Amino acid sequence: MKKSVKRIYVRKKDRFDYKSKEVKKEIENLLKIKLEKLNIYNRYDLEISDENLDKAINNVLSERNLDYVYAKDEAKKLEDSFESSLAVEYLPGQFDQRRKGVIDTLDLILDEKTDCKTATVYEFSKLNENDLKKIENYLVNPVDSHKIDLKEMPESLDTKREKNLENEIYDGFIDYSDEEISKFLKAHDLAMDENDLKMVRDYFKKENRDPNETEIKILDTYWSDHCRHTTFNTNLEIDIKAKTILDEAIKNSFEKYLKMRDELDIKKPMNLMSFGTILSKYMRSKNDFDDLEVSSEINACSVYVKVRVEKDGKENLEDYLLMFKNETHNHPTEIEPFGGASTCLGGAIRDPLSGRSYVYQAMRITGAGNILEDVDKTMEGKLAQRKISKLAAKGYSSYGNQIGLATGFVKEIFHEGYKAKRMECGAVIAAAPKENVKRLTPKKDDIVLLIGGRTGRDGIGGATGSSKSHKLTSIITESAQVQKGNAPEERKLQRLFRRFEVSKLIKKCNDFGAGGVSVAIGELYDGIDIDLSKVKLKYEGLKPSEIAISESQERMAVLIDKNDREEFEKYCREENVETALVGIVTDTNRMRMFYEDKKIADISYDFINTNGANRNAKVHFVSEEVPKYLTEKSDDPKYFYEKIKDLNVISQRNLIEIFDSTIGQNTVLQPLGGKKQVNPSQAMVAKIPVNEGKSKTVSIMSYGFDPYLSEKSQYLGGYYAVIESIAKLVSVGSDLEKIRLSFQEFYEKMDNEKSWSKPLKSLLGAFEVTNFFKMPPIGGKDSMSGSFEDLNVPPTLISFATTTEDIENIKSNDLKGKGKIGLVRAKYNSDMTLDFEHYKNLLGKLIKAMRDGKIISTIALDNKGILSNIYEQALGNSNFTLNFDNLYTPMFGSFVVEYVKDLDFVEKIGEFSDDLIVNGEKLDGEKLEKSYLNELNQVFAPKEEIPYEKIDQNDMEVSLKSKKPVDKVKVSILAVTGTNCEWDTKKAFEKYGAEVEINLFRNLDKKAIEESIENLSTSIRNSQIFAIPGGFSMADEPDGSGKFLANIIRNKKIKDAIEYMLDENDGLIIGICNGFQTLIKTGLLPYGKIKEIEEDDPSLTYNTNDRHISTIVDTKVLNNQSPWTSGLDLEETYKIPISHGEGRFIVNEEKYKDLLENGQIFSVYEINPNGSDYNIEGILSKDGKILGRMGHVERLDADLYKNIYDKKEQKIFENAINYFKK
Helix, strand or coil, X not given: CCEEEEEEXXXXXXXHCHHHHHHHHHHHHHCCCCCCCEEEEEEEEEEEEHHHHHHHHHHHHCCCCCEEEEECHHHHHHHHHCCEEEEEEECCCCCCHHHHHHHHHHHHHCCCCCEEEXXXXXXXXXXXXXXXXXXXXXXXCCCCEEEECCCCCCCCCCCCCCCCCCCCECCCHHHCCHHHHHHHHHXXXXXXXXXXXXXXXXXXXXXXXXXXXXXXXXXXXXXXXXXXXXXXXXXXXXXXXXXXXXXXXXXXXXXXXXXXXXXXXXXXXXXXXXXXXXXXXXXHXXXXXXXXXXXXXXXXXXXXXXXEEEECCEEEEEEEXXXXXXXXXXXXXXXXXXXXXXXXXXXXXXXXXXXXXXXXXXXXXXXXXXXXXXXXXXXXXXXXXXXXXXXXXXXXXXXXXXXXXXXXXXXXXXXXXXXXXXXXXXXXXXXXXXXXXXXXXXXXXXXXXXXXXXXXXXXXXXXXXXXXXXXXXXXXXXXXXXXXXXXXXXXXXXXXXXXXXXXXXXXXXXXCCCCHHXXXXXXXXXXXXXXHHHCCECCCCCCHHHHHHCCXXXXXXXXXXXXXXXXXXXXXXXXXXXXXXXXXXXXXXXXEEEECCEEEEEEEHHHHCCCCCCCEEECCCCCCCCCHHHCCCCCCHHHHHHHCCCCCXXXXXXXXXXXXXXXXXXXXXXXXXXXXXXXXXXXXXXXXXXXXXXXXXXXXXXXXXXXXXXXXXXXXXXXXXXXXXXXXXHHCCCCCCXXXXXEEEECCCCCCCCCCHHHHHHHHHHHHHHHHHXXXXXXXXXXXXXXXXXXXXXXXXXXXXXXXXXXXXXXXXXXXXXXXXXXXXXXXXXXXXXXXXXXXXXXXXXXXXXXXXXXXXXXXXXXXXXXXXHHHHHCCCCEEEECCCCCCCCCCCCEEEEECCCCCCCEEEEEEECCCEECCEECCHHHHHHHHHHCCCXXXXXXXXEECCCCCCCCCCCCCCCCCCCCCCEEEEEECCCECXXXXXXXXXXXXXXXXXXXXXXXCCHHHHHHHHHHHHHHHHCCCEEEECCECHHHHCCCCCCHHHHHHHHCHHHHHHHHHHHHHCCCEEEEEXXXXXXXHHHCHHXXXXXXXCCCCCCEEECCXXXXXXXXXXXXEECCCCCCCXXXXXXXXXXXXXXXXXXXXXXXXXXXXXXXXXXXXXXXXXXXXXXXXXXXXXXXXXXXXXXXXXXXXXXXXXXXXXXXXXXXXXXXXXXXXXXXXXX
């Protein structure tokens, strides 16, 4: 079959085209350009035969009932009709998820090899050049995309690239003078400094040869601040002269640190790193830190924990490793928000994942300037704050939602200093059975496998780029540094490493973060040979130096015994993971890189491990006064009308709901709870996932930080960051046992003596608290380049606190309206530090009262002030009366409690009431609620709130007992690349006694596809129930969910197997979320059979607010007369988690009448969040045997979502099992 390039344009039909409407509104509101028309097209240049074009268009590129399509000549006519337009595509070398989705799906259904290029085309009404340029500047980020010629058409997509062995040798380098070294440094834009480069010169002089570009880049990467924390390891000369009462406290903390150094007999010079790590060393020296996992393999903070596990009615304690890690991607997110934020989370996940643990919950703390300001106020060389914020949220959530990671806490912190550089910070928590994790010493001839994603130019220079301060030109010159995330690929690695038989083979593992091959493989052992020619590439043409330092994502370096290779690669193939043997352990004590038989680099580890030249700095101590910020008081209730609009006070509900919070069936506290789900949790809590049985132990993570305190006093900023993080743990039910910390530091460039004073004082403040409570920081991440021109980020030390607790002790922060409102007041010294002994005693009393049930809600007070803290936790549950003289000043360390029995340490300050009354003043609750909930609507679109209008449908009359009963019900689950709910679905069926098989569809090559079809077909035929769980099959590309899955279902063997199961086994089918989309797109719903989709068929499409929605919705059941729905209460409100971007059910009037006639509407939203026609949430086939719904009922369990009221189980899985019982 002869192939040629065909051009196809696809756009959503007007009724479903919310993307174009949203972008049109942005341009008109932000750029003040009036548009009569804006249409957005997905354009595909597809190299394919004429015979297969229609198949590609109808099954992959478009959907008849949702899209307009213009192909070949029609595409040309369309282009000719544009009055004004803008065509945009990714820069060469950038990962294009849409292209991958197209090619993977075509590989599934076609025998020919195809290729594709994608672009986004904007059609406008007639615009002048000036306006068009403004729009281009707003829509196109030059870091990852560029404008292209609309009508230029490639003759072929086969861009053959030759191997590129270019590896320049810097002739004469070893003889350079110091002046020439300085010039070389600037010419090559290196992150190292002149002293480092002089060391390199002297080293290669001893080697008697000049270095090449790969060797220079390897050393520049290894010694970068990002990889080796050079700023934090700089030797410091410190002299603190106290001038104020607060200086005395600082000096006192410093002297405690010096005393600890003496006790440990530390002779090395002081540096910032030592202030963070010394307590851990001290406690270990006193044998007071037995839960810390000590290993040469540093993947994440790792502690030993006991997990209560219930199996078969009996409870046992099991040994687990709990790992946690925080990560920033400030620089990448600043210049390319979506990619930077998505890979921030991807990188955070990979650290504990490389430690063989399963990452199950994430927290996101970010820093931004004013996102409500006009776009035209954006500084030159910067993206608009609202654009960074919006795209970063989409990037981070997209990655987490796709990989199947519950985001349990989201907070954006607003401070104008973050215009210097955005803060994009993620923290994750993970666990693994202790016995699964082996930490073994490598030996000669062990091998290194590179597994997972392929290598491209994306991310080259990321480690060194993030170590530099941001300049005006950065957005143009540093484009290659931004990595592109591919979450479904990383999900494969999660599945692989969760298998015990895999993890027990791994001696050591390192993820491909900063520095790529050179660091990930190089760090595994001091003596390794690496063959760069064996590294699998996304495309040919990469130089050896590019392969060596590319930071392409979703890759792991795994060190195993050479005799285990065959077994390990077999498991990788089973999990659809590519492997390549790229390294061998040697006894040379050198890192040697080869490309085939050509040596590319050869450096001694003794030299690499010097970490470059010693850096020395003198600290000019900057005196601090006690800030008025903590001491000034106001009792004026009317000021609350202004305070409630503060960006740091208003509700972030619309932002929070973008992130999936319920996946994994582990979430104990929703990010938002209470009757209206508007009360923010102060910590994230999840059950520690176990492979078998039911976990009764939870992990808790919280954060503490206030930029406004920290800019005024770094010492108190660090001090109260730790106090706040501890207090928030206590507020949800933790005691003080074994709380462990990790710090995130983000400061301006350390380019003068005074600047060093800032992180020093922050760390001393944190040290003072951690030392008293013996709660050591055991990890952290520093980013010391928060400068742009003359602007600096606020001094930032975030304390992340983590612990474990029994699930029974967890309480939610929301005020229930059942007790009295009281203050648990910390005692403050004159320097505004805490009276520690009093405070520890107070915390003990508080914890006991919470455990005894005398206190039913607790709020740790933060920088919003007491009135805002009470308001946000009472809203929707009850109004209140408050009498207090300090409404707005932060009271860190103190608590507001709802108590039901008087206590001697609780001071009554209010009660619940019909009206909102503060200090005798009745406040307008409706006005306050509107301000609080809606202020961010212009940036983060709210979900719909359409009330249900009663539907009357006919009864369904079908058998509720199978004609083919069995002793053991077998369930076949289909999982593909991008599926993320398979384990939750498996657990839901197993709970009621089913035997469940997950069939992972593999598509690495044609053989894998054929094997997968055969295995799936057999599994379906042998089952009573076929389940298609939720997720993002092929990342929901190209432009729409479920296409890859639908094409599997249409395969003749699978189609025949499904028909056999339905007819011969009297089988049932369920599809949830992505599965529902699949059933709709194959005709199984509503028709009960696989068919070609027609223009007037029902479908599921994008939510009307054009964003992901994750929340818990109220639903009503309309059918309780099918095998799935038998006996459900038609009067009950069922609370069901949803998490989708394409959940809007659409149906025309005629098909809707058919649904009513047959009683096929299963469930409706009481308040419709996504714009679904008639509020429909789920439907059934005519015979009631096939159920599709958007709600994730598989994520429900009795001890989850403690801050969601009035939950009731919906027993559809139990019904399905009972259907087959004899």
